[in-house]
Amino acid sequence: MQLIEMGMTVKIIDQSSERCTHMSELLPKALVINGDGTDSELLREEGLDQTDGFVAITGMDEANILMALSVAKQCKNCKVVAKINRQPLVDLVSTEGMIGSVVSTGSVTAELILQYVRAMQNASGSQVKTLHRLIGGTVEALEFGIRPDSPLIGVPLRDLDLRPGILLAGIVRQNGKIVIPSGADAINAGDDVIVVTTSTLRDIRDILQ
Known part of the structure; x- marks a missing residue:
């Protein structure tokens, strides 16, 4: 919502048609796409090479990591953020520096x-x-x-x-x-x-x- 209010173009990709419908109603100024965020071809079609930022926030840590790694390779100037909840995976990804930013919801709350x-x-x-x-x-x-x-x-x-x-x-x-x-x-x-x-x-x- 804040990004949209700042005048940025926001695209949301989700495999659930029900969630897409809900988000379209909630964020009418965002472009909501019913698709697979791990599909490299879809991301290219949606202008990944011109994207300033990409956030992977599915409910699966593995999917978020794979998407973030794929996008980081394809879009060198793109700020990539992945939500990862399991601490061992957070430690691994953060230590290796494989992804630009890692967000762990649990750690954020405590910190x-x-x-x-x-x-x-x-x-x-x-x-x-x-x-x-x-x-x-x-x-x-x-x-x-x-x-x-x-x-x-x-x-x-x-x-x-x-x-x-x-x-x-x-x-x-x-x-x-x-x-x-x-x-x-x-x-x-x-x-x-x-x-x-x-x-x-x-x-x-x-x-x-």
């Missing part, structure tokens, strides 16, 4: 929270390393450092009896890896845990009922 924090010390059990108040002060995003004696260590998150209004938004491992946690994940000593809450917390143990 944005980390960007909106400021230092606050606490001496009990575990440590509030950073704090930021969001949405007029009604919501807090906190980063807790987990000490070796924390009772939360090793417990699957699904087994934690969390208070209402608590969201475990991310776990930052000691190696810097950001994990968007599932119920099977557990907290380790030395981790930093990102908590978003509508309650006042002084210690990581305060997330429990």
